[in-house]
Amino acid sequence: MTSILTNSGAISAVDKLRSIGSARLATQQQLNTGLRVDTAQDNTAYWSIATTMRSDNRALSAAEDSLGLGAAAVDVAYTGMTNAIYVVQQIKDKLISGREGGVNRVKINTEIKELREELYTIVDASSFNGENWLLRHSTADDADKELVGSFVRDGKGNVSIKTLNYSMANALGTNHLIDDDSQSGILTNVAYAQALGTTTDWVLLNGRNQTLHTEFTLSNNTAASDVDDMISVTERMLMAMTDAAAGLGSTMSRIKMQGAFVADLQDTQDRGVGRLVDANLESAASKMRAIDVQRSLANQALSVANATPLNLLPLLK
Numbered sequence: 001m002t003s004i005l006t007n008s009g010a011i012s013a014v015d016k017l018r019s020i021g022s023a024r025l026a027t028q029q030q031l032n033t034g035l036r037v038d039t040a041q042d043n044t045a046y047w048s049i050a051t052t053m054r055s056d057n058r059a060l061s062a063a064e065d066s067l068g069l070g071a072a073a074v075d076v077a078y079t080g081m082t083n084a085i086y087v088v089q090q091i092k093d094k095l096i097s098g099r100e101g102g103v104n105r106v107k108i109n110t111e112i113k114e115l116r117e118e119l120y121t122i123v124d125a126s127s128f129n130g131e132n133w134l135l136r137h138s139t140a141d142d143a144d145k146e147l148v149g150s151f152v153r154d155g156k157g158n159v160s161i162k163t164l165n166y167s168m169a170n171a172l173g174t175n176h177l178i179d180d181d182s183q184s185g186i187l188t189n190v191a192y193a194q195a196l197g198t199t200t201d202w203v204l205l206n207g208r209n210q211t212l213h214t215e216f217t218l219s220n221n222t223a224a225s226d227v228d229d230m231i232s233v234t235e236r237m238l239m240a241m242t243d244a245a246a247g248l249g250s251t252m253s254r255i256k257m258q259g260a261f262v263a264d265l266q267d268t269q270d271r272g273v274g275r276l277v278d279a280n281l282e283s284a285a286s287k288m289r290a291i292d293v294q295r296s297l298a299n300q301a302l303s304v305a306n307a308t309p310l311n312l313l314p315l316l317k
Contacts, residue, residue: 009305017298024291030279031288037277046276052153057269059151063161064262069129070147070164071255077133078248080126084119084134084177085241088187091115091204091216092234098218099227109218116205116215119187123178133168133248136176136185144168147251149258150265164258166251175244180207186244192236198229204237 030036037043037050091112098108123134133145145166153159168175172191179185183203186192190213193202201213216230 009308010302013298013302013305017295017302020291020295020298024288024295027284027288027291030284031281034279034281035277036279036284043277050273050277053269053273056151056153057266057273059159060262060266060269063148063151064259064266066148067255067259067262071252071259073128073131073133073145074147074166074248074252074255076126076128078245078252080122080134081177081241081245081248084122084187085238085245087115087118087122088204088234088238088241092231092238095216095218095227095231095234098222099224099231105218105220105222112216112218119205120178120208133166133175134177136174136179136181138181141176142168142174147255150262164251164254166247170240170243172240175240175247177241178205178207183207183212186237186240192240193229193233196229196232196236198233200226200229202230202233204234 029038037046040047094108094112094115097103098105123132126132126134136142145168147164147166148161149164150162151159152162170186172195173179173184173186173189176185177187179188183189183206185207187204188207190201190203193200193213202216203213204216206213206215216234218227
């Protein structure tokens with residue numbers, strides 16, 4: 001039945017055009033943004049998961065930056081430690097030379113003084129971002145060094161920061177080289193002489209603020225036994241420095257591995273988010289072409305439906 005009041009064909013065609021327009025708008029949005037889930041209304045569950053994972057990825061990126069800062073601090077400390085080891089080895093060589101009879105120990109002592117000043121220079125320069133792992137000023141410097149390693153979210157949504165630790169303590173005190181507060185650093189610690197049972201409280205350095213113990217000093221009247229004790233104490237200090245350098249090297253290695261893991265984890269999470277929310281652009285482009293064809297056909301159908309009532313005019317003549 002044809003009616004001039006209600007054009008059912010036109011109503012159906014307009015409804016189809018409205019549906020096609022909505023589908024075209026959604027497909028066009030995918031092509032514009034590259035996302036099939038752009039807002040919560042597109043898919044609440046996927047949008048929520050993707051938003052959380054993106055937040056975690058930003059936290060991992062911050063952790064990666066912190067690892068970079070930590071790596072720089074450890075690298076500076078390691079460089080300072082290895083250079084200090086080289087200087088202390090030279091001091092030991094000078095002491096061994098001073099053990100020989102007939103040498104001018106005063107001149108050797110002058111060289112040792114210069115090497116001692118070089119140790120201060122190395123330690124003072126081994127600072128990164130205001131932090132110096134080789135120099136102890138107070139008990140606040142005794143705490144183990146913590147480096148941000150990663151960001152973790154468990155199954156219940158609880159988050160935590162994982163850290164990498166470097167211990168500042170060793171068997172006879174701390175792993176600092178110089179202690180300006182209480183003589184607990186490797187080069188300023190009398191415990192190395194005490195452990196050997198020397199008759200003199202030998203230290204390589206007293207530190208800037210203390211004169212509690214006896215620094216290595218050679219003169220032409222220095223007894224051979226004292227030189228032997230200095231050499232023994234120096235060797236013990238070198239062993240402690242080597243252990244500290246090995247600890248720093250292990251920390252550097254772990255930071256590099258952790259940094260690589262965090263970078264891989266970020267890439268994996270990016271791929272996971274992509275699987276949830278990224279649009280298939282090839283499919284979307286193909287769908288857009290199909291929608292355009294449907295819209296064209298629907299417009300033709302609407303034209304036909306709108307023309308149908310005109311067919312009644314001949315009947316009224």
